């Protein structure tokens with residue numbers, strides 16, 4: 001057995017972590033992780049928010065130095081002083097938050113650090129033509145229709161993620177680590193990514209992957225490693241995968257599964273009414289009404305225009321036509337500050353760009369939504385009140401942190417998401433628009449967030465939920481509108497709601513007779 | 519290209535609406551013309567030559583500043599560095615008869631050494647650039663004071679004066695203008711077409727992402743501050759040759775640090791980093807020189823000059839942030 005492993009471990013592309021430890025100050029994030037990544041195999045890492053998954057990947061990719069332990073590549077120990085050292089050895093990390101270079105073109109962001117050059121009369125110069133051609137070829141190979149001349153700041157999250165994948169291939173890296181690549185993607189895009197991953201695997205690349213979505217993990221993995229509190233608690237190989245066992249190993253407690261909400265809390269009073277709303281660009285003639293206590297879902301593919309609709313209702317995008325009423329009063333054209341004062345909040349999907357202030361502490365982030373209100377009361381928020389509010393938020397949302405004074409930057413991705421969510425909920429809104437509320441949140445905490453949404457609806461809050469996970473909409477919503485290319489194409493309610501019906505409602509919309517306007 | 523992607527690509531080829539250069543040329547020509555109507559003396563060949571030559575020193579210093587701002591940094595110490603270089607080169611020439619080539623070497627050595635110091639403080643010790651260069655601002659100013667020991671430069675040898683005012687080999691174009699052309703071409707090529715320059719822009723866009731993409735961010739930072747120091751000192755040398763004088767307030771007295779930041783921003787470089795416009799910096803210096811000279815011709819009290827510069831910075835930064843806010 002061990003002789004076999006020794007022989008294997010000398011193979012090119014065999015990448016092993018041995019006893020990897022990592023501490024930040026007194027906090028031990030990784031407590032001796034030993035894991036083998038093998039050519040032609042996909043090893044998936046699962047675990048709760050803050051378990052240490054991203055930290056492990058950053059160490060494997062040279063972005064963060066380990067406190068202890070060794071990395072071995074093809075049997076020989078390697079020290080990775082920097083990401084470039086990792087790239088030189090063929091190791092590439094597709095990060096959890098794709099890192100944008102907003103002012104550069106897509107092609108250039110793909111080549112940063114390795115721009116192709118050619119000789120010229122003035123010395124070596126960047127070969128723009130070759131760069132664009134190679135960038136285009138790399139995107140074409142993955143069947144990604146992205147214009148390489150666009151400024152990177154115009155890419156959606158899904159596109160940024162896709163560009164990152166193409167970037168890894170461009171650099172000829174054969175050991176590729178994906179940190180939650182699927183969390184911003186729809187099921188269709190996930191399938192696309194998986195077909196790419198399968199191709200890479202067949203080609204002998206060494207792959208590893210982090211995800212919170214059990215179904216896709218079971219589909220793509222050859223091995224699943226479960227991380228809990230910085231310890232590797234389980235490694236199972238196909239075919240002995242067992243969903244229940246994985247879940248309980250991950251969370252350390254049994255989980256109850258609630259497939260669909262029991263009863264509607266909807267009351268008669270209309271909280272938010274939208275009529276004939278268009279932005280003249282991405283969506284047209286959108287109308288719905290949302291009652292107090294009701295949870296309304298917006299289903300659709302990424303890029304269908306759901307985020308744009310939400311942003312227009314919230315007042316951060318101008319409306320070209322139509323009307324928005326909040327509690328009966330017309331609020332069309334008001335800016336978002338006025339909306340927040342009137343009790344409407346929007347929790348955006350892209351926490352890196354909106355919502356999260358990374359250098360500030362958890363408490364400052366949680367209470368930042370309240371400051372406006374405090375100022376208008378001409379009062380001050382006492383430090384004790386602040387601490388009480390943020391302690392409640394950390395408890396309710398199960399934020400894993402070292403303390404309330406920890407800067408948000410130091411939290412894991414999923415925990416940052418929970419803090420942003422908590423911030424908006426502490427303002428006590430009457431209507432909340434939640435855009436992908438559980439993006440990057442682990443299974444255990446997901447259920448907590450669902451329960452909080454149920455509770456808020458019971459208290460009479462009206463909720464509009466945008467999600468790319470059909471199961472999530474089914475679990476949460478009283479009613480679901482299906483959006484296809486900026487139009488409402490179907491409405492589902494009551495017993496009609498099922499994951500299959502949700503997916504079908506927008507996928508069949510491409511056919512001209514498929515739509516039923518709400 | 520879909521409707522959503524209608525925004526033109528920013529790099530490497532900007533759309534026409536982003537062409538600050540044309541706007542700057544038009545505004546400069548219009549201001550000069552307007553002043554000429556009031557006071558025809560402004561449009562004489564001598565005066566226009568004076569305006570142009572006057573902008574050269576600022577342009578050279580501001581090109582260094584442009585590199586720094588493109589990287590999302592700031593260099594306040596360019597003003598005292600320019601003064602230090604002018605003082606050291608000028609005094610060595612005046613009292614020890616240092617040959618011109620020696621002065622070039624001295625200026626470049628001072629610039630490289632002290633610029634590198636800035637870079638190391640910023641990159642290795644992780645001190646924010648505005649604090650670092652505020653500190654070295656005082657330090658370099660103090661060095662000038664110590665070195666000059668109460669004296670000042672009021673006359674330079676003929677070779678220096680010729681370098682500062684006449685053209686080489688009997689050419690009609692003064693040497694400083696040629697030096698500026700060379701520096702501008704080098705910066706333009708570097709930022710637009712060299713690996714180094716594109717790395718500078720990548721760091722300015724997002725330093726963490728640039729690091730993760732494999733760039734040696736700390737090294738690039740040090741190099742850029744070194745270049746900024748180098749250009750500031752080259753500017754100081756040109757200044758002492760051209761004017762034949764240097765005092766302890768050369769550079770700092772005219773607030774060259776603010777002027778250089780202002781013209782970089784007016785020229786189209788983003789204060790948040792990541793985008794630079796080399797030609798814009800040079801044209802904006804020419805514009806500032808035109809305006810400052812015009813104020814003299816219009817007999818505006820000098821006390822208003824810095825108010826005008828301040829206004830220019832505000833307008834430029836406002837334009838830059840509006841564009842940044844317009845990002846999708």
Ligand SMILES: Nc1ncnc2c1ncn2[C@@H]1O[C@H](COP(=O)(O)OP(=O)(O)OP(=O)(O)O)[C@@H](O)[C@H]1O
Nearest residue numbers: 024049050051052053054055410411412413414415
């Ligand atoms: N720079 C840092 N300083 C202090 N603590 C940190 C730092 N970076 C991460 N941590 C802590 O390390 C722990 C593990 O974080 P990590 O990002 O690896 O989690 P994760 O498993 O990827 O979670 P998620 O599923 O939410 O992405 C977290 O509790 C986090 O707060």
Ligand SMILES: [Mg+2]
Nearest residue numbers: 054096412413
């Ligand atoms: Mg993570």
